[in-house]
Amino acid sequence: MLQASSIQFLQQLKLNNNKPWFDEHRKQYEAARADFINLTSDVLNGIAAFDTSVAHLQAKDCIFRINRDVRFSKNKAPYKTNMAMYISKGGKKALNCAGYYLHIEPGQAFMAGGIWMPMAPELKKIRQEIDYSFADLKKILKQKNFTATYGDLERGEGVVLSRPPKGYEADNDAIEYLKLKSFIASSTLPDTLLTSKSLAATVIKQFHYLHPFVQFLNQALDHEE
Numbered sequence: 001m002l003q004a005s006s007i008q009f010l011q012q013l014k015l016n017n018n019k020p021w022f023d024e025h026r027k028q029y030e031a032a033r034a035d036f037i038n039l040t041s042d043v044l045n046g047i048a049a050f051d052t053s054v055a056h057l058q059a060k061d062c063i064f065r066i067n068r069d070v071r072f073s074k075n076k077a078p079y080k081t082n083m084a085m086y087i088s089k090g091g092k093k094a095l096n097c098a099g100y101y102l103h104i105e106p107g108q109a110f111m112a113g114g115i116w117m118p119m120a121p122e123l124k125k126i127r128q129e130i131d132y133s134f135a136d137l138k139k140i141l142k143q144k145n146f147t148a149t150y151g152d153l154e155r156g157e158g159v160v161l162s163r164p165p166k167g168y169e170a171d172n173d174a175i176e177y178l179k180l181k182s183f184i185a186s187s188t189l190p191d192t193l194l195t196s197k198s199l200a201a202t203v204i205k206q207f208h209y210l211h212p213f214v215q216f217l218n219q220a221l222d223h224e225e
Helices: 004-015 019-024 026-048 120-132 134-141 144-150 199-222
Strands: 083-088 099-104 110-115 183-188
Touching (some): 183 199
């Protein structure tokens, strides 16, 4: 669970996203960060029990800085209003492997798994695996616990091609997945769960449902060209 004070800090930060306020409340931030590190450790240990590829990681390898990179953004607010972890075998900075993501933000908390907007070489590997092993992917995505928690893969704006990708025909059985540019399943989390004693256990359980999907993607990405 997270302390109510950690959630309150994020709520207040959203209303006071500036350096003077942050500096004045640095002790509260440090307490919230320590709280989140403890949660990350619990979640990481839980995932490592069914996905040994992340067993070598520590919490610090998985959590993101609260400072925003504002160099190329119109939004110059200096701080993120969330705390987030990304657990993958390559750590939080790995762009070439799939993993598990948890986003803590009052009113907008969610968990997700997969790989976000892979680069062209990785995208090619994933599409080849979907084409060759679509029956396996369908079996994973149709699992009762997966569909009840995540529904299907995300198909939001900007992540689906309007036409089949090069090398694939429109009548391919897997075409609706081959047209994806991002391979993510996500589920929202209620604010009441964030300060509940069952938070870590619930997150671990729902990440367990994602494990076969994450494993499918990483097997594709591990293939040699």
